[in-house]
Amino acid sequence: MKMKVLIIEDDVKISELLTEGFTASGYEVFHSPDGIDAQRKLQKPDRYDLIILDLMLPGISGFTLLKEVRKKASSRVPIIILSARPTADDRIAGLQEGADDYLVKPFSFPELLIRAQNLLRRQPRPNDTNFIEFEDLSIDLIKREVRRRGIRIELQIKEFSLLVFLLQNPGIVLSKTLLLRTIWGYDFVPQTNVVDVLVCRLRNKIDRDFEPRLIHTIRGLGYVCKKG
Numbered sequence: 092m093k094m095k096v097l098i099i100e101d102d103v104k105i106s107e108l109l110t111e112g113f114t115a116s117g118y119e120v121f122h123s124p125d126g127i128d129a130q131r132k133l134q135k136p137d138r139y140d141l142i143i144l145d146l147m148l149p150g151i152s153g154f155t156l157l158k159e160v161r162k163k164a165s166s167r168v169p170i171i172i173l174s175a176r177p178t179a180d181d182r183i184a185g186l187q188e189g190a191d192d193y194l195v196k197p198f199s200f201p202e203l204l205i206r207a208q209n210l211l212r213r214q215p216r217p218n219d220t221n222f223i224e225f226e227d228l229s230i231d232l233i234k235r236e237v238r239r240r241g242i243r244i245e246l247q248i249k250e251f252s253l254l255v256f257l258l259q260n261p262g263i264v265l266s267k268t269l270l271l272r273t274i275w276g277y278d279f280v281p282q283t284n285v286v287d288v289l290v291c292r293l294r295n296k297i298d299r300d301f302e303p304r305l306i307h308t309i310r311g312l313g314y315v316c317k318k319g
Contacts, residue, residue: 093119094140094211099129099156100173101148105196109143112200126151136160136168137224141207146174146185154188161189162241163227169210173198223258226318228297228305230255239301249274250293257306257316266313290314 096118100106110120123129127150146153171192172185182193223230228239237244267286298304
């Protein structure tokens with residue numbers, strides 16, 4: 092499967108150069124000529140493997156787009172700023188807002204391609220078993236970090252284990268008995284409400300300040316992770 096590159100650039104000659112270069116290098120290329128079109132395409136930024144972003148765009152600025160992407164969930168997508176603004180302040184501002192690299196125009200396409208390849212090699216792929224993603228929620232299993240829309244959420248050990256199990260089985264109703272055996276390692280005790288309490292605590296952290304809700308109760312059956 093080809094890697095997808097979104098080029099956000101209003102200069103026709105530069106966008107054509109980038110499109111031809113990335114296409115010839117085996118990438119699938121998408122293009123936005125202005126900030127408004129880019130904002131629409133970036134509703135789900137992680138559909139792309141790489142974003143090349145100009146700062147001075149008609150409609151909506153590149154800085155605004157950068158901030159919006161980094162507020163979203165899954166915003167680990169690498170972003171390279173390609174700009175005619177050469178000052179150190181501009182480079183620092185771009186990197187502080189979440190860009191992964193900054194290249195000043197005029198530029199060498201081979202250099203840009205090498206920088207892009209280096210970034211992509213460092214990125215976890217969708218089949219990387221160290222990461223779990225569902226909608227705007229992501230889990231780094233190695234760092235034990237949970238983020239929703241890029242906001243880090245602190246979980247206790249049992250809360251983390253429960254969330255991982257739910258996200259590993261999206262759309263599947265998990266019974267209290269199964270959750271007890273998986274999270275605590277013992278059989279279900281009818282009079283205990285330990286599962287309900289843990290789910291309530293987890294839901295308060297994951298769903299209380301976000302939409303849509305992801306953790307749902309299926310009365311009489313158990314719990315499920317799904318959108319809506």
